[in-house]
Structure formats: C-alpha cells, structure tokens
Amino acid sequence: MAQLLRGSVWIGRCLGIRVGIHPSWLLVFALVVWMLTNSFADLGGEHALALAVVTALAFFGSVVVHEFAHALVARRFGVATLSIRLFLFGGVATIATEPPSPGAEAAIAFAGPLCSAVLAGACGLGLEIVGHLGGEPHLALLLMALAAANAVLAAFNLLPAFPMDGGRILRATVWRLRGDHAAATRLSSLAGMGFALALGLMGVGLAWHTHRWEPLWYLALGGFISIATIQSYQQACCKTAVGGSEAASQRKPAA
Numbered sequence: 001m002a003q004l005l006r007g008s009v010w011i012g013r014c015l016g017i018r019v020g021i022h023p024s025w026l027l028v029f030a031l032v033v034w035m036l037t038n039s040f041a042d043l044g045g046e047h048a049l050a051l052a053v054v055t056a057l058a059f060f061g062s063v064v065v066h067e068f069a070h071a072l073v074a075r076r077f078g079v080a081t082l083s084i085r086l087f088l089f090g091g092v093a094t095i096a097t098e099p100p101s102p103g104a105e106a107a108i109a110f111a112g113p114l115c116s117a118v119l120a121g122a123c124g125l126g127l128e129i130v131g132h133l134g135g136e137p138h139l140a141l142l143l144m145a146l147a148a149a150n151a152v153l154a155a156f157n158l159l160p161a162f163p164m165d166g167g168r169i170l171r172a173t174v175w176r177l178r179g180d181h182a183a184a185t186r187l188s189s190l191a192g193m194g195f196a197l198a199l200g201l202m203g204v205g206l207a208w209h210t211h212r213w214e215p216l217w218y219l220a221l222g223g224f225i226s227i228a229t230i231q232s233y234q235q236a237c238c239k240t241a242v243g244g245s246e247a248a249s250q251r252k253p254a255a
C-alpha cells in the first residue's frame with residue numbers, strides 16, 4: 001500500500017498526524033464533481049458546478065474525519081497513526097503497528113463507520129432544520145448529498161471484507177473466538193478476496209447490461225481491494241513471523 005501511495009503531497013499536520021493527498025485523488029474528485037454537477041443540473045450550469053465542488057470538498061473532508069476517528073481510537077490503545085491520506089478510492093490511515101488485542105482492533109475499526117453514521121445523522125438533522133426554517137435550497141441539497149454519502153460510506157465500510165473496517169471487525173471476532181491471529185487473518189482475507197471478486201464481476205455485469213462505462217468503477221474498486229487484501233495479509237503474516245512492527249493500514253473506499 002505504501003508503494004501504491006508513493007508520491008503523495010503532504011498538506012499539513014493535525015493532532016500530530018501528517019495529512020496528505022495522492023495525485024490519484026484528483027481523478028476521483030473530478031469524477032464526483034462531474035456526477036454531482038449532473039445531479040444539481042436544475043440549478044443551472046455555474047451554480048450546479050459551484051455547489052458540486054463545495055459538496056465534493058465537504059464529502060472528502062468527512063472522509064478525512066472518518067480516518068481521524070480511527071486514528072484517535074487507535075491512540076487510546078497505544079497505536080500511533082503515521083499518516084492520513086486521500087487517494088483514488090477514498091482515505092487511508094496508516095497505523096504504525098497492528099492493534100494489540102481483538103478488542104482494540106474491533107474498536108479502532110468500528111470508530112470510522114460510527115463517525116460516518118453520526119455525520120450522516122447530523123446532516124439529516126440539519127436538513128430537517130433547514131426545511132422547517134424554509135431555508136436555502138442550495139444548503140438543503142448540500143446536506144442531503146452529505147447525509148447520503150456518509151451513510152453509504154458507513155455501510156460500505158462495514159462489509160466484512162478485510163482490510164476494510166468490517167473485515168477488521170470480522171478478524172477481531174475470529175481472533176477473539178479462536179485465539180489465533182494468523183487464522184483470523186487468513187479467514188478475513190479470504191472474505192476480502194471473495195468480496196473483491198464479487199464486486200468486480202458485478203461491475204462487468206452491470207456495464208455489459210447497461211452498455212455504460214460507469215459500473216466499471218466497481219471492477220477497479222474490486223481490483224484495488226484485492227491488492228489491498230493481499231498486501232495487508234502479507235504485512236500481518238510478516239509481523240507474526242518476526243514479531244516486529246510492520247505497518248498496517250486501514251482503507252476507506254469512498255465511492
């Protein structure tokens with residue numbers, strides 16, 4: 001994963017954690033802006049584009065907040081976070097060591113989706129308030145899009161596919177039940193590979209039936225998850241073998 005994200009541009013440091021952007025993020029940012037501009041087309045060209053840019057920036061900001069939720073809970077368990085980066089498939093927090101216990105791993109993994117769900121709820125509440133006040137339609141559209149995007153982010157990341165958050169919760173559960181970290185990593189990695197394969201096949205199938213290119217995004221996402229699964233599995237095995245502190249990662253596909 002570190003090799004895939006080589007070339008990231010560091011934009012600052014927050015709570016002692018470096019925050020950066022990989023150039024590939026510009027591609028997904030442009031894609032999201034394009035999709036949102038189409039969604040907001042009723043507003044008219046320039047207004048639609050401006051609101052799309054603001055909404056996309058706010059969404060990727062909430063992806064970074066999701067990553068910080070992982071990082072802050074990790075810190076409580078004595079696990080340092082080296083960096084948080086945005087890239088083609090969302091956000092990634094790189095932690096210095098594997099979590100020390102199943103409970104720690106589950107708590108760290110769950111923190112991100114919980115944070116996204118809270119953000120979705122807050123945006124939904126804000127939308128209600130704006131509606132009651134007879135407020136600004138642009139703000140209502142922004143809040144509606146953010147509520148939906150954060151809800152999807154929370155739900156998607158809870159899918160039990162290692163190394164996504166749900167896959168890490170699965171690994172923590174198996175680790176706790178069997179007391180075998182390596183076996184838990186193998187099982188959750190298999191689930192991750194199965195999910196990646198299913199996602200890729202779904203993308204190809206949808207593209208075939210709809211004669212559109214957009215579903216091929218799922219194929220790319222499946223490919224990325226399979227690479228991430230293999231690399232995370234190798235890192236976990238290496239750590240187990242040497243008893244060292246191989247870097248581990250948490251990933252948040254955003255679309």
Ligand SMILES: [Zn+2]
Pocket residue numbers: 066067070109112113157165250251252
């Ligand atoms: Zn996450």
